[in-house]
Amino acid sequence: MASVFTKILRGEIHGEILYQDDLCAAIRDIQPQAPVHVLIFPKKEIRSVAQASAGDQEILGRLLLVAAQVARDLGISERGYRLVVNTGSDGGQTVSHLHVHLLAGRAMGLPLA
Numbered sequence: 001m002a003s004v005f006t007k008i009l010r011g012e013i014h015g016e017i018l019y020q021d022d023l024c025a026a027i028r029d030i031q032p033q034a035p036v037h038v039l040i041f042p043k044k045e046i047r048s049v050a051q052a053s054a055g056d057q058e059i060l061g062r063l064l065l066v067a068a069q070v071a072r073d074l075g076i077s078e079r080g081y082r083l084v085v086n087t088g089s090d091g092g093q094t095v096s097h098l099h100v101h102l103l104a105g106r107a108m109g110l111p112l113a
């Protein structure tokens with residue numbers, strides 16, 4: 001079954017798509033945890049970074065480059081942002097389709113809750 005992110009890209013459920021190319025896409029998170037909260041994910045449904053393989057190297061690199069590009073496009077690059085990749089249940093991953101959270105618009109500390 002297609003992931004919620006794939007369904008958004010297909011137009012099967014509503015979502016705000018900010019960017020897409022041949023490998024990746026970026027959407028606004030439906031429950032933002034910061035003034036800016038974007039999800040960048042590969043079109044290929046890799047379940048998590050733990051399931052990525054050497055053949056996914058280009059996709060993994062593209063995800064970070066797209067995150068940086070989206071940050072520039074949103075005007076948050078200079079003040080900074082946080083990129084988060086939750087992995088597995090202890091990592092807090094709830095959607096089994098690899099994604100990078102781009103969070104910005106407020107100062108962030110460690111540790112995370």
Ligand code: 5GP
Nearest residue numbers: 004015027028029030031086092093094095
């Ligand atoms: P995770 O917890 O797996 O790291 O992050 C999944 C993210 O997907 C969460 O921040 C959650 O708010 C977001 N999310 C879940 N369902 C939807 C949806 O239907 N639309 C959008 N735009 N985001 C979603």
